[in-house]
Amino acid sequence: MVTAGSWPDRTIRITDPADPRIAEFTAMRDRDLAGRGDRFIAEGRVVLQALTDVLDDAGSGRGEARFVIEKVLFLENRIEGLGDLIDRLDADCPVYVAGREVLDAAVGFAMHRGILALGRHLPPPSLGGFLEGLPDQALVVVACGIANHDNVGGIFRNAGVFGADAVVLDQSCCDPLYRKAIRVSVGAALRVPFCRGGSILALVGELVSHGFEVVGLSPRGAEELSRFQPGRRQVLLLGTEGEGLPEELLNALATLRIEQAPGLDSLNVATTSGIALWHIAKTMGRIGR
Amino acid sequence: MVTAGSWPDRTIRITDPADPRIAEFTAMRDRDLAGRGDRFIAEGRVVLQALTDVLDDAGSGRGEARFVIEKVLFLENRIEGLGDLIDRLDADCPVYVAGREVLDAAVGFAMHRGILALGRHLPPPSLGGFLEGLPDQALVVVACGIANHDNVGGIFRNAGVFGADAVVLDQSCCDPLYRKAIRVSVGAALRVPFCRGGSILALVGELVSHGFEVVGLSPRGAEELSRFQPGRRQVLLLGTEGEGLPEELLNALATLRIEQAPGLDSLNVATTSGIALWHIAKTMGRIGR
Numbered sequence: 001m002v003t004a005g006s007w008p009d010r011t012i013r014i015t016d017p018a019d020p021r022i023a024e025f026t027a028m029r030d031r032d033l034a035g036r037g038d039r040f041i042a043e044g045r046v047v048l049q050a051l052t053d054v055l056d057d058a059g060s061g062r063g064e065a066r067f068v069i070e071k072v073l074f075l076e077n078r079i080e081g082l083g084d085l086i087d088r089l090d091a092d093c094p095v096y097v098a099g100r101e102v103l104d105a106a107v108g109f110a111m112h113r114g115i116l117a118l119g120r121h122l123p124p125p126s127l128g129g130f131l132e133g134l135p136d137q138a139l140v141v142v143a144c145g146i147a148n149h150d151n152v153g154g155i156f157r158n159a160g161v162f163g164a165d166a167v168v169l170d171q172s173c174c175d176p177l178y179r180k181a182i183r184v185s186v187g188a189a190l191r192v193p194f195c196r197g198g199s200i201l202a203l204v205g206e207l208v209s210h211g212f213e214v215v216g217l218s219p220r221g222a223e224e225l226s227r228f229q230p231g232r233r234q235v236l237l238l239g240t241e242g243e244g245l246p247e248e249l250l251n252a253l254a255t256l257r258i259e260q261a262p263g264l265d266s267l268n269v270a271t272t273s274g275i276a277l278w279h280i281a282k283t284m285g286r287i288g289r
Numbered sequence: 290m291v292t293a294g295s296w297p298d299r300t301i302r303i304t305d306p307a308d309p310r311i312a313e314f315t316a317m318r319d320r321d322l323a324g325r326g327d328r329f330i331a332e333g334r335v336v337l338q339a340l341t342d343v344l345d346d347a348g349s350g351r352g353e354a355r356f357v358i359e360k361v362l363f364l365e366n367r368i369e370g371l372g373d374l375i376d377r378l379d380a381d382c383p384v385y386v387a388g389r390e391v392l393d394a395a396v397g398f399a400m401h402r403g404i405l406a407l408g409r410h411l412p413p414p415s416l417g418g419f420l421e422g423l424p425d426q427a428l429v430v431v432a433c434g435i436a437n438h439d440n441v442g443g444i445f446r447n448a449g450v451f452g453a454d455a456v457v458l459d460q461s462c463c464d465p466l467y468r469k470a471i472r473v474s475v476g477a478a479l480r481v482p483f484c485r486g487g488s489i490l491a492l493v494g495e496l497v498s499h500g501f502e503v504v505g506l507s508p509r510g511a512e513e514l515s516r517f518q519p520g521r522r523q524v525l526l527l528g529t530e531g532e533g534l535p536e537e538l539l540n541a542l543a544t545l546r547i548e549q550a551p552g553l554d555s556l557n558v559a560t561t562s563g564i565a566l567w568h569i570a571k572t573m574g575r576i577g578r
Contacts, residue, residue, distance in 0.1 A: 150439075154557060154560065157554070157556070157557060157560075158556070158560060160550075160552075160554045161549045161550065161554045161555065161556050162549060162550055163549070163550030163551075186554065186555070188554065191554075224577055224578065226571055226577060258567060259567070259570075259571055259576040259577035260450045260451060260452070260576055261449075261450065261451055261452025261570070261575070261576055262452075263449075265446070265449045265450045265475065265477065265480075266450065266475070267446070267447070267450050267563065268443060268446060268559075268563075270557075270560065271443065271446075271447060271559065271560050271563040272563075274556065274557075274560040274561075274563060274564055275563055275564050275567050278547060278548070278564050281548075281550070282515055282548055286550070287548040287549055287550055288513055288515060288548035289513065
């Protein structure tokens with residue numbers, strides 16, 4: 001129970017699961033907010049922490065403002081431990097609190113961990129501007145046609161762990177701000193700056209014109225990953241599982257293969273990104289001693 | 290439709306979803322055959338192919354008999370393309386065929402891909418005997434406390450891709466022959482020999498007594514992965530996500546960490562296995578030129 005005086009006045013108690021002020025959270029039961037423009041649901045302490053870290057960085061001038069938190073909804077018995085996070089929210093961000101019965105009825109039993117935020121992504125105005133904001137030595141992951149939210153989430157998680165500067169997604173990739181993708185990324189979909197849209201050919205052209213060397217990963221790649229020497233601005237290009245990268249693109253680019261045992265077994269694309277990012281970040285001197 | 294004469298006489302048509310001859314497949318809707326001893330469901334062409342490959346290898350003396358296929362159930366419009374697989378089944382393995390309505394009613398809509406097999410695992414009698422059967426130069430993955438079927442499936446997939454000789458699972462790991470684990474492993478849970486059971490301390494003791502060098506992976510590991518020189522018989526030890534390996538074990542073993550960017554972000558355990566196996570298999574000269 002939240003007792004009087006023990007919590008700041010800004011919490012607003014919700015007692016009706018159908019209260020319109022929490023309608024966006026209610027809707028996630030059915031639609032996961034897919035296709036709702038740039039709004040997304042962040043859930044759990046780790047993910048909300050990632051989101052407020054990004055906002056703090058923007059507030060202190062260490063990064064672009066990439067997100068807005070529009071409202072939060074907490075289970076009442078979680079709120080005592082969330083004081084530090086609540087203090088970091090904008091003053092005009094409503095903090096809704098509900099008991100377990102109301103929350104379960106509103107968003108579905110066990111579909112939340114008592115910590116929910118409704119965020120809005122502020123996408124970069126253009127890929128060109130986005131790329132100009134990247135450092136002189138840079139590592140960028142480009143994904144083409146990744147349709148699976150686990151895989152997109154896993155690629156972001158690895159981009160975060162190995163310190164990639166950005167992720168660029170072509171128009172056929174799924175949304176990294178879909179709930180499951182954020183969860184699988186352990187918040188990295190919020191931490192790692194990204195840009196979405198455009199055909200893969202257009203994206204590669206723009207990257208090359210910004211001084212990036214582009215290498216594509218493929219089981220039929222020409223060079224072994226362990227022998228690869230990355231450039232100063234390096235793009236790692238990943239294709240969809242199964243099909244892989246389009247043949248015309250592979251023919252036009254430098255390509256790498258991850259060494260493996262003989263046979264037809266293939267790696268998962270998120271695992272592929274982890275192996276390649278580890279090697280490339282290490283060779284670029286970005287990780288390790 | 291299967292027309293008379295176009296298919297071998299051994300197919301048996303099922304017209305009642307409640308037919309007791311397919312009861313094991315029906316049960317998977319609710320329980321996924323978890324906890325049913327050594328029986329498991331293999332689904333899809335790739336997985337059934339992996340299973341029959343293993344059986345063929347055993348039949349031709351290139352491996353132990355590790356599995357039996359007890360029965361198969363196919364959607365009628367898939368069967369024309371399965372002749373080669375059916376010819377490789379034991380003569381006493383029933384081949385059941387059903388129409389879509391019967392199959393959907395029996396096993397649940399969209400829970401199958403028209404290709405299902407009921408298998409039985411023949412576990413190795415002892416870990417000692419299992420280890421004695423491994424080659425002189427060997428790479429073994431040992432997993433401790435992996436409770437998530439996606440992660441166990443991913444670890445097997447990577448073990449297969451990088452040619453590990455075996456996987457050993459402690460008693461607290463989940464079942465790699467659970468449907469989802471087999472599916473995520475893309476059949477590698479069937480291809481890569483494995484042994485289950487025992488405490489992690491007992492397993493490590495047994496491995497050491499069989500000449501294996503054991504190295505544990507941990508974010509707090511003493512040595513960087515890229516500097517690691519594996520032994521002739523090498524064990525790669527993986528702990529559960531979150532908790533990681535038990536402290537007492539880490540203190541007693543050589544330990545590795547995967548180099549990463551500063552911060553608290555962590556890798557998924559399946560991805561971890563992929564990165565470490567790639568590096569170790571390469572350093573052992575087992576993959577690449």
